[in-house]
Amino acid sequence: MTTRDGAMALRTEHDIVMSRQTVRKLTQELKFSLVDQTKMITAASELSRNTVVYGGGGEMRWEIVANGVRQGLRLHFEDKGPGIPDMELALTDGWTSGKGMGVGLSGSRRLVNEFEIRSEVGVGTCVSITRWK
């Protein structure tokens, strides 16, 4: 039975693994294609890690959304961490160095249909991603 929404804490490395398993369960219940499942779980992994490692811990909230006949999965990654000072920089591809949030944020954006980020220095960050069936 699908729950319409839920949340889980993102504090430890173990939580990152749990977030992957949670998103896997949700995408399977919603009967996403294998590739779409993989993309969503990978995006969740990236954003969960950002929350734990750079955001000082936070939570992941999920909700099953509908747009007419279409169903989708929306995830929110929220923390009360330092916030992102230079959004543009954070969102540009940072492949080569591979350090920091680079690939995680910009890469995740390409894996989902909708991507929204709100961040304020000293307050925190919230990234919302949505994948439609």
Added chain:
Amino acid sequence: MKTQNTALETLLKTDRDAIVDEWVGEFKVGGGKGTGSHVVAEARSVLDGLVKGVSDGGDPARFDGQAWAPLRDALETVSAARAAQGSTSGETSRFMLAAKKPMFDRLQVTFNKDAAALAENLWWLSLLVDRAAQHTVDAYQRTREEIINRQQQELLELSTPVVKLWDGVLAVPMIGTLDSSRTQLVMETLLQRIVETGSELAIVDITGVPTVDTLVAQHLLKTVTAIRLMGADCIISGIRPQIAQTIVHLGIDLQGITTKATLADALALALKQSGYVVTRPKAA
């Protein structure tokens, strides 16, 4: 409500076969189609579901309740069968609505001395049949959508077959415009086949692709990158002179991907890379 249910229940159970016959007759008179035995069987299964719901104390106002589950199942089966046969949603609901007359007639006989009870029962049954008819329409819509989706998928798959050219060499002839969803599908199918067959070379032939712009090139590049990530390689063939010009003109960087003008050239290269030598024995 309880007394009404029992009265209705008895009525429906005793006269079950007669009701079914009259129902089918009513349906045919209204222009309903379908072979005799089929329609009778359908009516019977729906009536049985209805009777079960009544005897389990179902409330028509709560059609989604547990009591009406057998009825809903029967309706969905009938709907799906008719949707697959190409009936319209109107016909499907007309089938259900045709059940009213035979049941109303009997209610009138049973309650002919009690106007109030008659009115109540008629309303109760009417509500139930209407809900049932609505349910058949909903189920019908869903089935049609599923059929359409499946056909779309099949069409997509048929238009991009992955063929084995040789041991370890697969080919995909791309035909028509390369949009995002098509390239996705081709990529997924091709990668899957690469794993299944253990082929180390894939040839993507774009002879049938009218134009190549930056977007299309991007899609092709992604496909090749994915293939290489998995441990295989890819040759793009069928590059016509105009396309070659466009590629250079747009400054598209093919990032070391091997390209060949024709599928034949690509196959020759693939065989060579796989260590094969093609010889022609001397003519007699």
Added chain:
Amino acid sequence: MDRIPILQMGRHLLVTIQVDMQDQTALQLQDDLSAKIETTGASGVLIDISALEIVDSFIGRMLASISGIARVLDATTVVVGMQPAVAITLVELGLSLEGVRTALNVERGMKMLSAARKDDDDDA
């Protein structure tokens, strides 16, 4: 925390990743492999990821690191069995995994390692 076992086969090291790894586990594998390459003098490392349904940027970077470290220690690394969905996702993520050699399966991977070693022996 689970530790990924490393098998030795002649001059090659074999690793099969079958669990959804925690970041720490991946880092531990990196350390263990580097140490083992040195102690065994292995010339080739084969990492089987055919059971991995998710490879995110952390795992990707780990694979690239292992490749790099192994090269410095004079060993070749091959990553085998990448699943199609994983490959598609990695491309979209923008991870090039440059410098990481890949093969379709263990058999091909081993052939690659033997060929690489043969080249080395010929040069010697």
